[in-house]
Amino acid sequence: MIRKSIGLLAGMLVTVAVYAAGVQLRADHPDSYTVRRGDTLWAISARFLSKPWLWPEIWQANPQVRNPHLIYPGDVLDLSFINGGPSLRLEPAVHREGDAIPAIPLDQLKPYLKDSRVVDPDAVKNAPYVMGFEEGDLTGTSGRNIYVRNLNAQPGQRWAIVRPTHVFRTYGGSESEESDDMAANLVDSDVATTRTPWNEEWQTDLGRATPNHAFRGKTLAMEVTVIGQAEVLRGGDPSTLLLLSSIMEVRAGDRLMPIDDNPYDPYYYPHPPKTLPPDGRVIAFSLERLSEVGPNDVVVLSIGAKDGVDNGTTFSLWQPGEQMPDDVAHDSWTRYSHKFVTLPDEYVGHVMIFRTFDRVSYGVVMDGLKPVKVGARVKMPE
Structure with a gap:
């Protein structure tokens, strides 16, 4: 199917001549560019514009542009100057569905789109937890049963198994802010990601870590990593679940949270903030x-x-x-x-x-x- 959406880049460059005061072409922009697999909208825009994050404003000035993300590998943008003015020639290619160029390299970011969540520390502390394993196993592996406390669920429901990895705090702060912080006893940003289960041994181990003054601020949130998925076989307390999959061994103390079925939307635009948040770090x-x-x-x-x-x-x-x-x-x-x-x-x-x-x-x-x-x-x- 032939896509005409490459016209948005053409429109972008034409409009630059009009809006040059706000958005400028790079002095070293190429005369033509063939979109390649692995490109991103930011990278393409950076080849032409001195301020790549302004390309949405230019495209919005071109009403023929409906979806700036429908740029595909093989599309060619030819830019040359004749008598001091821009002359554009478009060579759209035959495209396959699903090959549209994203804003940023999503393949490199998958762990942060699917495997990581950031939640309130209290939500992790109060979540159902793994207490033991089938036949007295020390850890849980796929295809084996696990036993979970404080889980209110029906047979057939599936749950994500998560493990805390970081506590995120404001930059700076004082020792007093850290000393009475519940999350400080759980996991810290200056401690290795892989940790023993959420129990007294783990807390003691973290307590021996040398404090990092950069992280003595107010707790913002806790990051957890999704390490597996389990299905409820029998309710009760403890509940019996079948461990369907895991990327590492499940341990006593790992938490359970609902599966996040919300798909990640890659179709957004680079843009400056409406207002600058105070003291973002x-x-x-x-x-x-x-x-x-x-x-x-x-x-x-x-x-x-x-x-x-x-x-x-x-x-x-x-x-x-x-x-x-x-x-x-x-x-x-x-x-x-x-x-x-x-x-x-x-x-x-x-x-x-x-x-x-x-x-x-x-x-x-x-x-x-x-x-x-x-x-x-x-x-x-x-």
């Missing part, structure tokens, strides 16, 4: 024990749906300025006489939100000049 990385990340890596932000953040919201990331001694104004040879000055924040890159929760969100670093570190501030994408 990078508070965690997807990869454990890294001190910094770069393009295509996933970061966790301390802002979410309640702050007006939705899929496609694009921010710039700025690393807080370091403190440097002013040895000119103060004698550097005299001990303890240094006057420290806070340097200006430094721009490091752009981040686009691809999944939001109430108080936190997942974003992917789209580009950057410098590595992104925990504590980076979010600002308007300009």
Whole structure:
């Protein structure tokens, strides 16, 4: 089936001539581009525009564009200049359903779309839990029975088995805020993801971990990973469930939550926030024990749906300025006489939100000049 939707890119480039004050073509834009499998809308737009997150505004000025996501591998956009004006030639290809180009590389983000959830810590604490296994097994494997406490369910119902992985907190804070925090005794962002079950041994193990001052803020939410799925065989307390599948061994203390059947919608637009949420920060990385990340890596932000953040919201990331001694104004040879000055924040890159929760969100670093570190501030994408 021939798709004419490639016209949206053509319209985008034509309209640039009119709206050049707000959106500008890159000086090094190519004369033509063939859409390839694995491309994303951001990457394609970045080849032509100096500000890729503005392409929706341009497309909205072209009423013939109905769905900017219907761009397909093989479509060719030819851009040349004749007598100082743009001349466009479109070469649409034959497309297969399901091959439309997404806004960002979804294949790399599947674990965060299906396998991870961010919920209130109390919801995890009070959820039904695995107490034991068939024939006294120490762990649960697919095809075996598991026994669950506090589950109100009927035979045939299916449940997700989850395991806590991180507690997300506001950046900074004081020790007093952390000391009376229930979630602090469960799992922490500066502790390895894989942990023993939710029991006293686990809490003691976490209590021995060296605290990270960056995470002594107020608790925002808890991340859990879906590790399996089970079906209720018999109700009661404990209930008997058949473990249908799992990506790792199920342990006593793992929690049960309803299966999330809501499909992830990849069809959204990059856009700047309507208003800048106060003190939005990078508070965690997807990869454990890294001190910094770069393009295509996933970061966790301390802002979410309640702050007006939705899929496609694009921010710039700025690393807080370091403190440097002013040895000119103060004698550097005299001990303890240094006057420290806070340097200006430094721009490091752009981040686009691809999944939001109430108080936190997942974003992917789209580009950057410098590595992104925990504590980076979010600002308007300009």
